[in-house]
Amino acid sequence: MKLNLKIWRQKGPSTPGNLVDYDIADVTPDMSFLEMLDVLNVGLVEKGETPIEFDHDCREGICGSCSLMINGNAHGPETGTATCQLHMRRFKENDTIVIEPWRAKAFPVLRDLMTDRTAFDRIIAAGGFISVNTGNAAEANSILVGKNIAESAMDAAACIGCGACVAACKNSSAMLFVSAKVSHLAQLPQGHPERSQRVRGMVTQMDHEGFGSCSNTGACEAACPKEITLENITRLNREMLRASLIS
């Protein structure tokens, strides 16, 4: 099929960018969205033009690198899907597709469709862990964790840190990301000793990075490729309240 692509081009973080039109033919339904961009890039190189930069790596929806705003939807039209798992069979002949980077103050554009999401790493460094040095651990089965609790913690821990929640949010809030980590660790007995410190550290860093506030619209949940639920934000708020009550 033939498609018209409008792709955001931006040379660097401090230069202005704009949408550029590209026509592409011979797109097959089995191609993934990123393979379609690969084909476009090979064509650009053959013409001596600079190819389009976009983040990607595992291409199976787990590394969290890919990050495209497709027709205004973070990761495109399908629910529970990262950009790399989106296939061209979801589009039709002569469609116009607008492709942009994540837009958030805390995620500056590096080039074209690539942004800098290291703010997420700094939030993790501020408390998203259990302090246990190598060699300190007790025998694994001495810590019992109920099956349901382990599964609920796993559902929260499934976050891939892609930033779609931030991109989808009108306030560029990182609450879903932060809540997923807080929720993962707060539910497990191993996470209890540091729970107050953790939630305070992470939320403080989140605010410091310039992410906006949460206004409960749920756009983040709808965009999340791993279907992390709003329930986690509730749990984060509860953890925050708990931390402030006991401090």
Add this chain to the structure above:
Amino acid sequence: MLDSKIPSGPIENKWTERKFENKLVNPANRRKHTIIVVGSGLAGASAAASLAEQGYKVKVFTYHESPRRAHSIAAQGGINAAKNYQNDGDSVHRLFYDTIKGGDYRAREANVYRLAEVSVNIIDQCVAQGVPFAREYGGTLANRSFGGTQVSRTFYAKGQTGQQLLIGAYSSLMRQVGEKSIELFSRHEMLDLILSDGKARGIVTRNLVTGEITSHTGDAVVLASGGYSNVFFLSTNAKASNATAAWRAYKRGAYMANPCYTQIHPTCIPVSGDHQSKLTLMSESLRNDGRVWVPKKAGDDRAPAQIAENERDYYLERMYPAFGNLVPRDVASRASKRMCDEGLGVGSSKLAVYLDFQEAIERLGESKVKEKYANLFQMYEKITDENPYKTPMRIFPAVHYVMGGLWVDYNLMSNIPGLFVLGEANFSDHGANRLGASALMQGLADGYFVAPYSIGNYLGGEKLAPIKLEQDPVKATTQAVKEKIESFKKIKGNQSAETIHRRLGKIMWDYCGMSREESGLKEAISKIGALKEEFSNTLWVPQDDKCLSSEMEKAGRVSDFLELGELMCIDALERKESCGGHFREEMQTPDGETLRDDTHFSHVAAWEFNTEKPKLHKEALTFEYAHIAQRNYK
């Protein structure tokens, strides 16, 4: 012959013995040592965190945006450990034995024993970090089975075990970043190794955002840069996974061991067209419940549901009744290839076999199957647009892992003093074939429990002269990196590195893939020579390299893959036997199984770089504890 520095004494005591012999660095002196860690996957992140916890100054380099995006994250099925929680006869000795046998008697016994020994500590450590492993109703840890074993020793977190283990190691690493004991350099790619007085003292990196070339010095360098499966272009590895860090170390004198040992994973989603950019694995854990079959009649084009039970050949169950669908990966892959070669393949390309869950769904119910494999089934459906609850999966083998890598001794140090190599980047533990759920185990064993001891021993025993950035080995190495980049820019051709990479991959798959033979390997070497020539005449990269430029990144990686591909073929040609994933057509049993030649090839082949042709060094492999035999999974 190479000295592997294996401790003396019985195998059960070797590691304890070595830990006691090791020299130590006083806690107050540790902060005076800088350790450079390249790579932030399971091995790199766990080593960096553990070393920083002990008090060393650690610098971590990753070409990823964040350490959490390292390719370990994509491992699905699980991690082995000899806990014997299932009371089914597992032990350290059995895990050791299974791994040696699975590797077709081409791994070093002492290393494998240590791996099995520390496996139990890994699970403890990960649970303490909050890794949400699957649990039983009573709250204890659950296990599942994996290929090549008859016990249930695999720990898992749904189909995302690698992700959860990496997040555990990454969170420990980030804790140390927060405490300022680790300095993290993301989007930095290592492009050379700095040697001074013959010791590894630093690296040269390119900042992938600004293009800036800088050098970093320290007292030891740890390479945990992963494997090189992407030499085949199409593999299950992430797109950026590459050989560059290891290869540039090889060019500085580190030996590359058994480069031809490649693992072809039996259950991947088949290629769908010429645009294919990578392949997707379907976890081996699926073979616990999925049954592999092809139609009995060649050219049977009917839909799978229309092919009756008695018209199906469940060939793994037929050929290997003792292990059935859970034979090791190399055995399962070759059997699929054989079926397809005989015209029994399914799907439009005829290069696929069925992996069928109908029996499991009938036995366990769809919800139970969903609980175990939901994310894998969903991933399959997204890619193929077929529902595996209703129709069997189509699968085909694909390159997945490399057992070969930089040569290391028992202490995980390469032949270059001060250069340690961990995880998939080294060659040490899996012999000629890796068992499922053992890569995660090895990465974490190396990083959490081996490297911290070995590196302490090295630093405690060496007198290292201070090294300054303006000194000659640093300046000269940095200059060499800059010149290589300039040489790519001077070509001004019209092909992207990726186009050439795709062609290299085809040569490797055709001649150095699932089966290899002399004339094909020779042909591959000459074809790669021609492709190298073409690369140096027709490559195109943007002239501006002081910015983010993925074409420049790929150019460097592909130039290394071309050289590595050649060495893999040379190694495969030299090894005139079949073992594990290395199948030489000339050497097989009457029923098509691998035929080893223990008299001539019970050794590690370690290659030394030489501008003319690589020089072969050997490390003899002896088996005192594992009874050496023809592998038998019947």
